[in-house]
Amino acid sequence: MKKNVLIIGAGGVGQVAAHKCAQHNALLGDIHIASRNIKKCLAIIDSIHEKGSLQNPRGVLKAHQLDAMDTAAAQRLIEQTGSQIVINLGHAFVNMSVLEACIATGAAYIDTAIHEDADKICEAPPWYANHEWKRKGRCAEQGVTAILGCGFDPGVVNAYAALAVQEYFDKVDSIDIIDINAGSHGRYFATNFNPEINFREFTGQVWSWQDGQWKSNRMFEVQRTDELPVVGTQTAYLTGHDELHSLSQHLDVPNIRFWMGFGEHYINVFNVLRNIGLLSEKPVRLDNGQEVVPLQLVKAVLPDPASLAPGYVGKTCIGNLVKGSQNGQPREIFIYNVADHVEAFAEVGSQGISYTAGVPAAAAALLIAQGTWDVRRMVNVEELPCQPFINLMNRMGLPTHIREAGREDMLLGWDEPETEAAQA
Numbered sequence: 001m002k003k004n005v006l007i008i009g010a011g012g013v014g015q016v017a018a019h020k021c022a023q024h025n026a027l028l029g030d031i032h033i034a035s036r037n038i039k040k041c042l043a044i045i046d047s048i049h050e051k052g053s054l055q056n057p058r059g060v061l062k063a064h065q066l067d068a069m070d071t072a073a074a075q076r077l078i079e080q081t082g083s084q085i086v087i088n089l090g091h092a093f094v095n096m097s098v099l100e101a102c103i104a105t106g107a108a109y110i111d112t113a114i115h116e117d118a119d120k121i122c123e124a125p126p127w128y129a130n131h132e133w134k135r136k137g138r139c140a141e142q143g144v145t146a147i148l149g150c151g152f153d154p155g156v157v158n159a160y161a162a163l164a165v166q167e168y169f170d171k172v173d174s175i176d177i178i179d180i181n182a183g184s185h186g187r188y189f190a191t192n193f194n195p196e197i198n199f200r201e202f203t204g205q206v207w208s209w210q211d212g213q214w215k216s217n218r219m220f221e222v223q224r225t226d227e228l229p230v231v232g233t234q235t236a237y238l239t240g241h242d243e244l245h246s247l248s249q250h251l252d253v254p255n256i257r258f259w260m261g262f263g264e265h266y267i268n269v270f271n272v273l274r275n276i277g278l279l280s281e282k283p284v285r286l287d288n289g290q291e292v293v294p295l296q297l298v299k300a301v302l303p304d305p306a307s308l309a310p311g312y313v314g315k316t317c318i319g320n321l322v323k324g325s326q327n328g329q330p331r332e333i334f335i336y337n338v339a340d341h342v343e344a345f346a347e348v349g350s351q352g353i354s355y356t357a358g359v360p361a362a363a364a365a366l367l368i369a370q371g372t373w374d375v376r377r378m379v380n381v382e383e384l385p386c387q388p389f390i391n392l393m394n395r396m397g398l399p400t401h402i403r404e405a406g407r408e409d410m411l412l413g414w415d416e417p418e419t420e421a422a423q424a
Contacts, residue, residue, distance in 0.1 A: 005029070014035070015044045017087055036067055038064065062081075075105055087361050089112060089358070098111075103144050139378040145375055154241070157243055158382040160320040162251070176320070177318075181314075182261070182314050199279050219237070229338060319336025322334075335402050
């Protein structure tokens with residue numbers, strides 16, 4: 001059994017994961033939070049104490065300053081804290097440095113997004129092959145558990161895809177992952193995650209998996225409208241996204257696409273920023289000789305995503321629309337979760353988007369701690385047993401539902417042995 005958790009990153013997702021780990025610290029052991037800005041870590045610790053989140057009130061809960069781009073520093077912190085599980089919730093540029101520290105120390109590794117090279121946008125698919133999967137052999141040789149992309153999307157939607165293929169269909173023709181945030185933060189314009197990472201998703205090519213091969217489109221070129229549970233009629237746009245790049249390689253499904261909801265206001269502001277060059281990552285020289293990266297300037301003037309939480313209202317709906325056949329008959333199901341921004345803030349002090357990303361990461365830590373997911377190799381979520389993951393999230397605040405032929409059911413889970421994670 002592994003214990004003692006180091007959470008790297010003190011944004012909104014880090015806050016959620018820290019609260020959820022604290023709620024299960026009887027099993028997980030010591031909880032450490034690290035960031036370049038230690039004040040953010042200390043604020044999360046204050047929030048955990050204020051809400052009484054520590055399951056074991058005498059448990060260790062400490063803050064640390066760390067530059068996660070420094071592999072040696074990350075390795076030292078892992079060793080100093082005795083952390084056997086690392087949840088990497090820093091920005092996507094630090095993934096490989098943190099993973100290298102885990103390989104060196106033997107600590108289990110969890111992240112929620114694919115690694116990005118700061119000098120490259122929208123690399124050739126499949127994206128995981130450009131960085132993460134090159135380290136598969138070393139993880140296996142060292143017996144290091146590395147779980148990639150274990151937020152909601154990627155993460156939970158990968159488990160939903162595996163569930164559909166394994167339990168609901170004989171043959172799957174298509175998986176359409178639909179991500180809708182029907183909430184409102186009351187600001188003129190903001191992003192729910194790090195603006196620099198968020199905008200990078202939308203400025204490159206849109207890659208999707210169609211007819212068993214990669215297809216490229218432009219952002220906002222293809223759209224669809226669906227009538228979804230709770231959030232109603234919503235328009236979403238074909239978008240490139242992490243999970244397509246592993247699901248396409250691990251599941252025998254010819255069509256896998258990702259769709260994200262955007263309002264007209266967001267699209268208009270985004271297009272203005274892009275068209276006048278403010279989303280560029282290339283430095284520009286000002287009249288006084290100073291160089292500025294436009295995208296970093298935009299990030300600096302936009303609201304901190306974590307600051308949106310107090311005023312956020314509404315709900316999210318994220319799920320997989322799966323079509324195929326079973327017993328020779330056509331079948332279509334929608335496997336999904338609905339999260340509430342207000343409820344998330346009341347529980348952990350973060351908005352619903354952060355909640356949907358942070359809870360799965362903490363659930364993965366619990367499954368590693370009690371051995372179910374401690375596989376001692378590198379995997380994407382769809383390669384792991386999905387039943388205990390979905391069962392655990394049902395109890396941790398992210399219940400799964402299934403809609404089929406107009407009928408809505410909560411996926412209550414499967415019979416399974418009572419594990420320490422279930423008891424915690």
